[in-house]
Amino acid sequence: MGxxxxxxxxxxxxxxxxxxxxxxxxxxxINLEVHHDEILAIVGESGCGKSTLATTIxxxxxxxxxxxxxxxxxxxxxxxxxxxxxxxxxxGAKIGMIFQDPLSALNPLKRIEEQISEVMTYxxxxxxxQKHKRVLELLDQVGIVNPERTAxxxxxxxxxxxxxxxxxxxxxxxxxxxxxxxxxTTALDVTIQAQIxxxxxxxxxxxxxxxxxxxxxxGVVAETADRVAVMYAGQIVEEGTAxxxxxxxxHPYTRSLLRSxxxxxxxxxxxxxxxxxxxxxxRMPHDGDRFAPRIPWxxxxxxxxxxxxxxxxxxxxxxxxxxxxxxxxxxxxxxxx
Amino acid sequence: MWKxxxxxxxxxxxxxxxxxxxxxxxxxAMPGDPFTGSINPKADPAQLHHLMKINGLYDPWYQxxxxxxxxxxxxxxxxxxQYQEPVTRLISSRAVNTLWLALFTTILTYCFALPxxxxxxxxxxxxxxxxxxxxxxxxxxxxxxxxxxxGVWIFGYVLxxxxxxxxxxxxxxxGIQSIGSRFYHILLPGVLGALFGTVNVVQYLRSEVIDxxxxxxxxxxxxxxxxxxxIYKHHIFRNSLLPIAAFAGYSITGLLNGSLFTETVFxxxxxxxxxxxxxxxxxxxxxxxxxxxxGILNLLGTLLSDIILSIVDPRxxxx
Numbered sequence: 153m154g155x156x157x158x159x160x161x162x163x164x165x166x167x168x169x170x171x172x173x174x175x176x177x178x179x180x181x182i183n184l185e186v187h188h189d190e191i192l193a194i195v196g197e198s199g200c201g202k203s204t205l206a207t208t209i210x211x212x213x214x215x216x217x218x219x220x221x222x223x224x225x226x227x228x229x230x231x232x233x234x235x236x237x238x239x240x241x242x243x244g245a246k247i248g249m250i251f252q253d254p255l256s257a258l259n260p261l262k263r264i265e266e267q268i269s270e271v272m273t274y275x276x277x278x279x280x281x282q283k284h285k286r287v288l289e290l291l292d293q294v295g296i297v298n299p300e301r302t303a304x305x306x307x308x309x310x311x312x313x314x315x316x317x318x319x320x321x322x323x324x325x326x327x328x329x330x331x332x333x334x335x336x337t338t339a340l341d342v343t344i345q346a347q348i349x350x351x352x353x354x355x356x357x358x359x360x361x362x363x364x365x366x367x368x369x370x371g372v373v374a375e376t377a378d379r380v381a382v383m384y385a386g387q388i389v390e391e392g393t394a395x396x397x398x399x400x401x402x403h404p405y406t407r408s409l410l411r412s413x414x415x416x417x418x419x420x421x422x423x424x425x426x427x428x429x430x431x432x433x434x435r436m437p438h439d440g441d442r443f444a445p446r447i448p449w450x451x452x453x454x455x456x457x458x459x460x461x462x463x464x465x466x467x468x469x470x471x472x473x474x475x476x477x478x479x480x481x482x483x484x485x486x487x488x489x
Numbered sequence: 490m491w492k493x494x495x496x497x498x499x500x501x502x503x504x505x506x507x508x509x510x511x512x513x514x515x516x517x518a519m520p521g522d523p524f525t526g527s528i529n530p531k532a533d534p535a536q537l538h539h540l541m542k543i544n545g546l547y548d549p550w551y552q553x554x555x556x557x558x559x560x561x562x563x564x565x566x567x568x569x570x571q572y573q574e575p576v577t578r579l580i581s582s583r584a585v586n587t588l589w590l591a592l593f594t595t596i597l598t599y600c601f602a603l604p605x606x607x608x609x610x611x612x613x614x615x616x617x618x619x620x621x622x623x624x625x626x627x628x629x630x631x632x633x634x635x636x637x638x639x640g641v642w643i644f645g646y647v648l649x650x651x652x653x654x655x656x657x658x659x660x661x662x663x664g665i666q667s668i669g670s671r672f673y674h675i676l677l678p679g680v681l682g683a684l685f686g687t688v689n690v691v692q693y694l695r696s697e698v699i700d701x702x703x704x705x706x707x708x709x710x711x712x713x714x715x716x717x718x719x720i721y722k723h724h725i726f727r728n729s730l731l732p733i734a735a736f737a738g739y740s741i742t743g744l745l746n747g748s749l750f751t752e753t754v755f756x757x758x759x760x761x762x763x764x765x766x767x768x769x770x771x772x773x774x775x776x777x778x779x780x781x782x783x784g785i786l787n788l789l790g791t792l793l794s795d796i797i798l799s800i801v802d803p804r805x806x807x808x
Contacts, residue, residue: 210712236717244714251712256705259724260804261731270723271713306803322713 160186160209160330160362165222165232167201167208169433175219176433178204179386182222183461186330186362191353193365193377193394195409199430201386202366203252206334209364210249211239227329245275248323252335254315258307264291264318265303271325290321294351313344320351327359334366349376370413374398382406385430385442388461392468402464402475404450405443411480424480441472449481450474493799501788508784509561513554516777567774571767576778580760584782586656587759590675590682590751591744597683598690598740603733605687606694607726613699621695625688633685633747637754640681651677654756678751686743690733697729704728727801734801738794742787 162184168175179201186192194202207213209224211231224231231242243249251257258267268290269283278286284303291299294317307315316336323331333352337345353376356363367373373380373394380397382390382405390403401407411424428446431437437445441455459472541547545556560566566576609621628636645653657670701707702725710724748761756762760779767775799805 212708212711240714240716242714243712247712249709249712251705251709253705257709259706259710259728261728261802270710270715274714274716308804319709322709 157188157190158185159188159227160184161223161225162186162205162209163223163225165205165208165220165224167204167213168219170217170219171434177386177436178433179208179383182388184381184388184391186364188329188360188362189356190378191356191363191365191376193367193373193380194383195367195370195373195380196383197368197409197430199432200383202368202383203334204386205383206249206332206364206366209330209332210243210247240274244271244328245326246328247330247332248326248328250316250319250323250331250333250336253339254312254319255339257319258315260307262306263303264305264307264310267307268303268318268322268325271322275326286325287321290325291318293324293355294318294321295347296321312340313348316340316344316348317351320348320355324355324359324361327361329359329361330364331356331361332364332366335368336365337369337372338367345372346375352376370409382409385436387442387471388469389443389471390469391461392466396466396468400468402468402470403443403472404447404475404478407478407480408447441474443472444474447474447478450478454478490799493805494796497792497795497799501792504788505785508788509558509781510554512777512781512784513557514550515780516773517550517553519773566778569767569772569775571770571772571775576774579775580763580778580782583758583760583763586757587748587752587761589671590678590757590759591741591748593675593679594682594686594744594747595737595740597679598686599737601683602687602690602694606691607698607729609691610695610698610702610729611721613702618695621691625691628685629688634750634754636685637678637681637750640677641754644677653677656758674757678755678757682744682747682751685747686740689743690736690740693736694729694733697732698725701725701728731798731802734797735794738790738792738797741790741793745783745786 162182165182166177166180168177182205184192194205196202208220209231211234213220220232222232226242226246229242231239234242258264265284265287268287272278272283272286276283287303288299291302296302296314296317302310302314302318307318310318316339320336323333331352336352337348340348349372352363352365355361365372365377377394379393380391381388382397382403384405390397390401390406397406398410401410405426408424408426412426414423426446427448431442431445436442439458441459444450444452444455454474454477456473461469461471462473463469545553548556564577566580568574569576569579572579605621609618612618641653644650652674656674657667706728707720707724710720715723745761748759749765750761751757752759752761753765760782763775764779764783766772767779795805
């Protein structure tokens with residue numbers, strides 16, 4: 153682990169997609185650090201670039217269709233400079249990825265055992281016997297009751313929750329330092345969600361891994377995350393510990409998100425709805441605060457012309473200055489919550 | 490898996506029974522009777538009635554059907570009026586010719602189509618892909634017999650590279666020379682048939698591979714660090730071959746339809762040519778037998794498709 157526990161450093165990363173011959177930023181100038189033994193949650197609504205960030209770290213973009221700039225420093229190696237073969241030494245071995253849809257993320261024609269041991273084929277010198285032993289061990293670790301039986305089954309014979317466990321087993325097979333979980337519980341029902349999150353936490357403790365948990369479910373974040381980065385329109389708008397984000401949210405977007413969460417105490421109230429939509433890639437504004445159109449009551453002078461991240465103490469960072477005097481229109485005077 | 494196949498075979502039995510009843514009733518519905526044409530026109534109509542009676546033609550249809558089926562199981566399909574020989578012997582000699590041509594066409598089709606489809610999909614949107622796509626569209630738009638006629642004209646008459654009629658040269662000696670001559674005769678129809686047959690397979694395979702390339706499980710494989718070459722080998726290719734495998738059985742149907750054209754244009758003495766000729770001569774016994782055989786072959790084709798699918802796709806097996 154070394155003296156510093158930080159092992160992943162994302163510096164000024166932008167990913168642009170080619171649409172009709174022109175490049176448009178899906179994420180722009182992302183700076184993030186991930187440490188061992190921590191769960192960093194990335195939250196934001198659909199289309200804000202969360203998954204693009206994940207697939208950028210994994211190098212899963214077709215270079216002919218995308219332009220990626222910046223640096224992804226993984227234990228001293230800039231991943232973005234690697235060729236395909238170099239990247240393959242990291243993928244599966246040092247970085248594991250868990251996907252959103254367990255129903256389609258497994259090859260329908262291969263037995264579970266084959267799909268898990270495939271990772272080890274490329275990253276270890278295990279014999280067939282060692283691989284088999286490890287497969288059973290992994291299935292047991294992710295909470296599958298009858299590993300022998302499941303190993304012989306095909307994906308269609310398993311439930312959604314079991315498939316997601318198998319995908320987690322694949323991701324952790326080589327004990328990676330970094331696990332990227334892209335909406336790992338979205339496709340599952342609530343009881344299974346909790347179990348899957350428990351499995352993730354246990355594995356993290358055991359392997360001292362760092363986890364990037366991508367989700368739009370603030371409940372999941374509150375339950376699991378150590379640190380949180382809030383993304384809006386391809387940028388990080390606020391970053392801090394889970395306590396900072398949930399107890400003293402600053403950025404108007406974070407506050408809007410938290411306000412649009414259902415509360416148990418006032419279930420008769422209408423939920424808060426953020427006005428407008430996230431802009432599409434082609435319509436993304438290039439200067440000014442990207443969230444400004446969705447809080448039209450805030451005066452232009454409150455926004456920065458070129459919003460930057462401000463450290464407001466204890467590593468709590470917020471983009472733009474508009475958070476300082478921000479209030480919801482119905483909040484002026486008395487707080488109605 | 491054996492359960493699936495057994496079940497599938499059992500389903501076929503009622504299908505064949507229904508098919509045979511239909512074929513039999515259609516034959517019965519045809520005008521005329523088997524004797525009027527072959528006895529003295531001045532003969533006493535009572536004699537004709539007597540003939541009909543002793544041959545069981547006044548029996549109820551189900552009894553006649555039963556007699557027909559019993560004969561069928563003894564390999565007796567009656568005599569051809571045109572050729573004056575047993576239908577079974579007539580068809581079996583032609584069937585061998587059709588079988589060789591069909592087999593050769595099938596093998597060629599897949600030899601052309603699999604690399605073409607895979608290559609086009611791998612280089613999607615690039616020049617080779619466009620060329621292959623233009624080829625498939627153009628070929629698909631031209632009627633099959635036009636391709637055949639143009640092929641015969643260019644390679645048979647103008648260039649004179651290939652024979653244009655028959656299945657074997659009359660001067661070929663038995664042994665290796667006759668095999669060579671047979672092969673020489675099916676070369677041009679086989680290649681032309683394959684050029685036409687590739688179109689469907691190429692298009693299916695291409696779109697399947699493109700789908701698989703973008704599928705979630707291929708992304709999972711990439712995130713495991715599997716090299717691109719192995720991703721194609723272990724994940725994309727096998728999964729894309731599923732529908733192609735299913736298609737292989739059905740393609741028998743296509744070949745039978747195709748053989749009608751190919752054999753007619755090339756005057757190739759197979760089942761297709763026999764069928765066409767029998768229709769023009771109103772050779773009812775032969776037509777009935779061929780319709781039955783074509784029907785059963787179609788059923789076998791779908792059976793073959795289902796068996797192939799149940800072997801390659803675990804989701805279809807019944808436990």
